Amino acid sequence: xxxxxxxxxxxxxxxxxxxxxxxxxxxxxxxxxxxxxxxxxxxxxxxxxxxxxxxxxxxxxxxxxxxxxxxxxxxxxxxxxxxxxxxxxxxxxxxxxxxxxxxxxxxxxxxxxxxxxxxxxxxxxxxxxxxxxxxxxxxxxxxxxxxxxxxxxxxxxxxxxxxxxxxxxxxxxxxxxxxxxxxxxxxxxxxxxxxxxxxxxxxxxxxxxxxxxxxxxxxxxxxxxxxxxxxxxxxxxxxxx
Amino acid sequence: xxxxxxxxxxxxxxxxxxxxxxxxxxxxxxxxxxxxxxxxxxxxxxxxxxxxxxxxxxxxxxxxxxxxxxxxxxxxxxxxxxxxxxxxxxxxxxxxxxxxxxxxxxxxxxxxxxxxxxxxxxxxxxxxxxxxxxxxxxxxxxxxxxxxxxxxxxxxxxxxxxxxxxxxxxxxxxxxxxxxxxxxxxxxxxxxxxxxxxxxxxxxxxxxxxxxxxxxxxxxxxxxxxxxxxxxxxxxxxxxxxxxxxxxxxxxxxxxxxxxxxxxxxxxxxxxxxxxxxxxxxxxxxxxxxxxxxxxxxxxxxxxxxxxxxxxxxxxxxxxxxxxxxxxxxxxxxxxxxxxxxxxxxxxxxxxxxxxxx
Numbered sequence: 259x260x261x262x263x264x265x266x267x268x269x270x271x272x273x274x275x276x277x278x279x280x281x282x283x284x285x286x287x288x289x290x291x292x293x294x295x296x297x298x299x300x301x302x303x304x305x306x307x308x309x310x311x312x313x314x315x316x317x318x319x320x321x322x323x324x325x326x327x328x329x330x331x332x333x334x335x336x337x338x339x340x341x342x343x344x345x346x347x348x349x350x351x352x353x354x355x356x357x358x359x360x361x362x363x364x365x366x367x368x369x370x371x372x373x374x375x376x377x378x379x380x381x382x383x384x385x386x387x388x389x390x391x392x393x394x395x396x397x398x399x400x401x402x403x404x405x406x407x408x409x410x411x412x413x414x415x416x417x418x419x420x421x422x423x424x425x426x427x428x429x430x431x432x433x434x435x436x437x438x439x440x441x442x443x444x445x446x447x448x449x450x451x452x453x454x455x456x457x458x459x460x461x462x463x464x465x466x467x468x469x470x471x472x473x474x475x476x477x478x479x480x481x482x483x484x485x486x487x488x489x490x491x492x493x494x495x496x497x498x499x
Numbered sequence: 500x501x502x503x504x505x506x507x508x509x510x511x512x513x514x515x516x517x518x519x520x521x522x523x524x525x526x527x528x529x530x531x532x533x534x535x536x537x538x539x540x541x542x543x544x545x546x547x548x549x550x551x552x553x554x555x556x557x558x559x560x561x562x563x564x565x566x567x568x569x570x571x572x573x574x575x576x577x578x579x580x581x582x583x584x585x586x587x588x589x590x591x592x593x594x595x596x597x598x599x600x601x602x603x604x605x606x607x608x609x610x611x612x613x614x615x616x617x618x619x620x621x622x623x624x625x626x627x628x629x630x631x632x633x634x635x636x637x638x639x640x641x642x643x644x645x646x647x648x649x650x651x652x653x654x655x656x657x658x659x660x661x662x663x664x665x666x667x668x669x670x671x672x673x674x675x676x677x678x679x680x681x682x683x684x685x686x687x688x689x690x691x692x693x694x695x696x697x698x699x700x701x702x703x704x705x706x707x708x709x710x711x712x713x714x715x716x717x718x719x720x721x722x723x724x725x726x727x728x729x730x731x732x733x734x735x736x737x738x739x740x741x742x743x744x745x746x747x748x749x750x751x752x753x754x755x756x757x758x759x760x761x762x763x764x765x766x767x768x769x770x771x772x773x774x775x776x777x778x779x780x781x782x783x784x785x786x787x788x789x790x791x792x793x794x795x796x797x798x799x800x801x802x803x804x805x806x807x808x809x810x811x812x813x814x815x816x817x818x819x820x821x822x823x824x825x826x827x828x829x830x831x832x833x834x835x836x837x838x839x840x841x842x843x844x845x846x847x848x849x850x851x852x853x854x855x856x857x
Contacts (some may be wrong), residue, residue, distance in 0.1 A: 328604055
């Protein structure tokens with residue numbers, strides 16, 4: 259990656275695509291309280307995405323605002339990690355994705371809050387408080403499902419196994435970035451290990467580490483997500499909403 | 500940062516809800532005043548319970564969960580509050596249908612927050628119903644079994660983005676007109692819940708109005724989208740006030756108990772009068788060729804909605820009844836293993852605590 263624009267855009271896209279996936283749960287959650295909680299987290303991610311996209315647009319200096327960046331780029335121009343674009347699948351998979359993403363975003367935003375770029379620092383300071391809540395929520399469900407019933411344990415272990423390979427992409431080194439993702443790995447491991455242990459779950463091994471999102475090479479899922487998200491905006495070029 | 504980050508256009512301020520927010524605040528003040536006046540602590544040991552109940556209601560004091568109340572009053576309230584709660588939960592679906600496709604990130608955030616508010620309304624209405632001696636689980640089961648209803652308006656489809664605006668302007672607008680008088684309902688927990696719900700609904704109505712205002716002042720395609728939406732939602736919204744007064748089964752008794760304060764037709768008229776001016780500001784046409792001011796009545800004459808269609812939708816044959824119920828049942832069934840896991844986990848934790856305590 260090069261420059262603060264790419265870095266900011268990559269964080270924005272993580273948050274935006276995570277929000278779009280989480281919002282898919284609205285009216286479908288296992289409990290009404292959870293419907294509200296998932297909407298809350300989606301709103302937090304969307305809020306962070308909007309701040310980051312707006313700032314990315316300013317850094318680029320080509321006149322693109324948050325909506326131009328969200329609605330008028332194709333999948334090859336999106337910079338999010340693959341983890342966030344994976345389908346929601348069952349509630350266990352969604353919680354595995356939420357938990358791992360929050361365990362990455364919390365140290366990321368914390369580090370960002372202390373970085374030299376004032377705008378990114380302010381966004382980081384705001385978003386880290388929200389990430390702390392996301393992490394609590396995700397961790398609680400990982401424990402509940404892992405150490406709940408036989409069925410929930412089976413599903414939660416399968417979800418962790420399924421999602422785990424995609425966590426490696428979160429920490430691909432980028433020494434020139436305001437925060438090098440590689441430096442966040444220890445904080446992630448410190449949080450994730452004990453929660454999985456308490457949840458009676460096994461931390462997966464294996465060397466498979468799918469990646470490519472940061473370079474715009476995605477899974478097959480992203481183009482469908484974008485097709486749905488962008489359809490109305492693109493059908494009315496130049497319209498105000 | 501979400502939920503309120505837009506400014507209302509001209510004409511979309513207090514007048515958008517027809518000054519109803521003022522009435523909500525008045526009801527809240529009245530509620531406080533009634534609480535301050537206090538009422539007799541309870542009936543004397545040899546006093547007639549029904550007479551005491553009537554005295555409290557007549558004095559505009561609130562009936563509270565601990566009070567004796569006629570069985571029919573309790574049943575009526577459970578039915579009405581549950582139906583209201585179910586409507587909030589089912590009502591999330593038609594608007595939720597557009598969250599993923601909202602045309603700007605700001606609109607997406609506002610809509611997501613709005614649908615979330617509705618889940619919140621559902622929860623505190625279920626809590627209000629629970630004060631009458633029935634559990635939320637039982638009520639949810641009654642909904643899933645089709646033994647309790649929700650508002651028939653949510654059995655219409657949202658076919659365009661403008662429908663999100665029309666639901667806010669017309670459906671939430673009609674809901675507010677219906678619900679503002681409930682802020683003065685004789686049953687305390689329901690009155691208090693309604694004050695909170697109405698304040699948020701008034702905000703929802705404004706955002707719907709604002710969506711339509713933007714579309715109506717947008718491109719020709721957006722204008723057409725807005726008009727088409729008002730054309731489809733106008734009459735179903737009028738039908739939300741229920742059958743005409745002559746055919747309404749529950750009205751008279753509910754009025755006597757001060758659960759209900761105005762008749763269906765009175766409220767419908769109030770809604771029509773409120774909408775006409777707003778439609779003019781929006782630049783949208785209300786699809787009623789016979790809509791005109793009646794100087795004698797000091798109100799608008801208007802065409803009644805198709806009540807046969809209303810009855811058909813209520814009885815289950817609206818465009819989306821089957822889908823709405825199938826969706827809710829599927830969410831409930833798919834979540835069963837999660838709820839079981841949460842219960843099992845909580846039980847294990849409780850067991851561990853006991854062991855530690857021992």
